[in-house]
Amino acid sequence: xxxxxxxxxxxxxxxxxxxxxxxxxxxxxxxxxxxxxxxxxxxxxxxxxxxxxxxxxxxxxxxxxxxxxxxxxxxxxxxxxxxxxxxxxxxxxxxxxxxxxxxxxxxxxxxxxxxxxxxxxxxxxxxxxxxxxxxxxxxxxxxxxxxxxxxxxxxxxxxxxxxxxxxxxxxxxxxxxxxxxxxxxxxxxxxxxxxxxxxxxxxxxxxxxxxxxxxxxxxxxxxxxxxxxxxxxxxxxxxxxxxxxxxxxxxxxxxxxxxxxxxxxxxxxxxxxxxxxxxxxxxxxxxxxxxxxxxxxxxxxxxxxxxxxxxxxxxxxxxxxxx
Numbered sequence: 001x002x003x004x005x006x007x008x009x010x011x012x013x014x015x016x017x018x019x020x021x022x023x024x025x026x027x028x029x030x031x032x033x034x035x036x037x038x039x040x041x042x043x044x045x046x047x048x049x050x051x052x053x054x055x056x057x058x059x060x061x062x063x064x065x066x067x068x069x070x071x072x073x074x075x076x077x078x079x080x081x082x083x084x085x086x087x088x089x090x091x092x093x094x095x096x097x098x099x100x101x102x103x104x105x106x107x108x109x110x111x112x113x114x115x116x117x118x119x120x121x122x123x124x125x126x127x128x129x130x131x132x133x134x135x136x137x138x139x140x141x142x143x144x145x146x147x148x149x150x151x152x153x154x155x156x157x158x159x160x161x162x163x164x165x166x167x168x169x170x171x172x173x174x175x176x177x178x179x180x181x182x183x184x185x186x187x188x189x190x191x192x193x194x195x196x197x198x199x200x201x202x203x204x205x206x207x208x209x210x211x212x213x214x215x216x217x218x219x220x221x222x223x224x225x226x227x228x229x230x231x232x233x234x235x236x237x238x239x240x241x242x243x244x245x246x247x248x249x250x251x252x253x254x255x256x257x258x259x260x261x262x263x264x265x266x267x268x269x270x271x272x273x274x275x276x277x278x279x280x281x282x283x284x285x286x287x288x289x290x291x292x293x294x295x296x297x298x299x300x301x302x303x304x305x306x307x308x309x310x311x312x313x314x315x316x317x318x319x320x321x322x323x
Contacts, residue, residue, distance in 0.1 A: 002066035002169060005038040005094075007106075008047040008057045009083060015155060016071030016100040017049070022162035022178055029177040030170055038065065042082040050074055060086045067165065068094040072102030072154060076124055079106045087112065091148065098161065101154025108132040116146040121154045159184060203246035207232040211239070212247075215255055219262045219282045223255050255282075260296040263289060267305050274301055 004023055020037065027033045041047050044059030050073060060082070068090055079087075087110035090097050099107045104120040105128060107113050114134040119125075119141050129137045138144050143152035143161040152161040159182065167175035203209050214231035215223050228251055229239035243251050263281040266272060274286045283289035286301070293301050 001032075001036050002034055003036045003038060003064075004067045004069070005040050005063075005065040006069045006071065007083070007086075007103075008039055008041040008049075008055055008071075009080075010048060011073050011077065012047060012049045012055075012071055013074050013101065013154075014049040014051045014053050016069075016103070016158065017055075018156075019069060019098075019100065019158045019162045021182065022159055022166060025178045025181045026166050026170065026174060029181060030174050034170055042080060042086070062093065064093045064095075066094070067096040067098065069098050069100060070103040070106050071100040072105070072121075074102075076102045076105040076127065079109055084110045094148075096148050096150065096165070098150040098152070098165075100152055100158055100161075104128060104135075104151045105131070107149070107151070108135055112149060113151075116149050117144045118146070118149070118151040119144045119153055120151065203243075205242060205246055207234060208239075208243055208246045211243070212254070212258070216258050216262070219259055220280055221282065223282065225251050228255075256292050257296055259283060259289075260292050263293075263301065264297070264304060267301060274305075277301070 006017070006020065023035045023037060027035055039047075039055050039057040040060055041057040042060055044057055047055050047057050049055065070087060083106060087097075087106055090110075091112065097107065097112065099118070099120075101121045102124055104113065104118050105124075108118070108128065108131070113132065115136065117136045117138050118128075119138045120128050122139075125137070125139055128135065136146075141153070142157045143150060143164070145164075150161060150165070152158055163175050163179055163184070166178055203212065211228045211232040215228060221227070225236050225240060228243075229236040232239050232242075234242065240251060243249075243254070247254055249257070259281045263277050263283070266277050266280060267274075270277075272280070274289070278284075278286045278289040281289070283292065290300050290302075293299060293304070297304070
């Protein structure tokens with residue numbers, strides 16, 4: 001049985017509790033029950049979250065846990081001295097410590113992130129970098145893992161991190177079963193971007209959104225303006241003008257962004273050769289895909305694949321250390 005504890009404090013973001021769902025489901029799909037869940041706080045008793053939800057907790061003690069989660073508030077708060085002291089001793093007590101979103105500020109204040117890789121929600125990235133320069137900040141990624149310390153962007157990324165932990169603890173089959181139970185399409189690797197290209201383009205007109213959805217689902221095709229205009233039920237001229245006004249990009253640039261995101265997902269979720277990934281996402285060859293990657297994300301496909309492999313190797317090493 002692995003004891004998983006969640007550090008609570010007033011105005012704790014209820015969204016950070018989404019990680020609880022993954023471990024709860026793991027207890028349903030794996031037998032015997034692999035996790036025992038605990039809620040702790042500085043004073044114990046009832047803790048009121050940011051949305052008014054109340055959670056009963058027990059006071060901090062020198063009880064060792066397999067995993068200790070430190071969630072965040074909707075904006076970084078100055079942690080109390082008692083919370084900083086408790087987190088400061090966490091590495092001596094617990095096997096694995098995780099910070100959710102602005103929880104990274106608590107770990108940083110306690111000195112746990114000095115010299116370690118870490119991330120947080122993109123809205124608070126600059127503040128974390130400025131306030132704690134000793135942290136090896138990794139911008140715009142889903143989650144990081146540096147030894148026993150894990151950090152995540154928060155939001156939906158909490159589930160990606162928790163699934164990675166479950167895979168490390170119990171194996172890929174259990175993690176996949178949990179993902180299916182939670183109706184998650186696929187688990188994102190830690191190095192994936194926090195922001196989706198479709199969200200960034202964010203058109204308000206349904207017809208332009210329909211064209212983007214069509215493009216995302218048909219990246220292997222040439223995707224001409226005429227074809228996209230037909231999907232939007234507009235003339236090519238109307239479509240090009242409306243598309244630029246709604247997304248801030250030409251159709252060609254937007255399609256390039258979608259192809260890069262699709263190729264990145266495919267590389268991280270499969271072992272297909274670069275040439276196969278390029279072909280399946282509509283690039284003419286690997287050189288065209290490489291140039292597009294450098295323009296859009298600033299890294300080559302090969303560099304991103306190496307990062308994904310490092311993630312996988314770190315996960316395997318963590319699994320061996322925890323066993």
